[in-house]
Amino acid sequence: MRMHDDQVDIDVADVRRAVVSVRPKxxxxxxxxxxxxxxxxxxxxxxxxLAARFPLVPDPGEARRAELSAExxxxxxxxxxxxLTVPEPxxxxxxxxxxGGLAETDDWVRHSIRRSAHPVDPAAVTRAWEETLGAARLAGRRSPSTVT
Incomplete structure (x- = not known):
């Protein structure tokens, strides 16, 4: 089912071409x-x-490039x-x-779904997300030269 009027079909060949163009190995x-x-x-x-994220609506523009860089x-x-484990772009x-758009690759861990036989502590997950969001807010307020 299409979610967007201008959505494109993305196949494995398209992904391979794009990824190999920046990572020949x-x-x-x-x-x-x-x-x-x-x-x-x-x-x-x-x-x-690696994981590759391809927007369903391709965007080759400079605003998209700036968005990826900021992310x-x-x-x-x-x-x-x-x-939390955070992958490197x-x-x-x-x-x-x-x-026809920009896409990104990053470490696979960002997209992996962790399944465990061990019970998950909801309070620990909540604390980890609060910590992550707090760090993101703090990082967003600082210039790159002041982040240690």
């Missing part, structure tokens, strides 16, 4: 779609280590301040034949 990596309930991006797993900066600022994929 991924040429032989398996690329497979990841089932998701998301309504904004299509997720793909690239090899064992990557925030991730790098927040990661050291939280107990890997690359921004430029438009390629078959997909």
């Amino acid at each position: 991924c040429a032989d990596a398996e690329v497979r779609p990841v089932s998701s309930g998301g309504t904004v991006v299509a997720l793909f797993r690239v090899g064992q280590d 990557q900066t925030q991730v790098c600022r927040v990661a050291p301040r939280v107990s 890997v690359a921004v994929c430029e438009p390629v034949r078959g997909y």
Whole structure:
């Protein structure tokens, strides 16, 4: 089902072309779609280590590039301040034949769904999210030169 009027179909070949254009060593990596309930991006797993996020509505514009850059900066600022595992951004994929927008790759952990035989402590998860949100707010108020 389409969520957006200008949504495009994104296939494995498009993802491979885009990822390999910025990470040639991924040429032989398996690329497979990841089932998701998301309504904004299509997720793909690239090899064992990467996730690729392709917006369903491609946008090659400078505003999208700035948004990706800001998101990557925030991730790098927040990661050291939280107990949750936060992946490192890997690359921004430029438009390629078959997909006309910018996309991004990052460590797979960001998109993995952790299943455990051990019970999850809801209070611990809540504390971790509060810590993450607090760190994100703090990082957003500081300039890069003042973030330690």
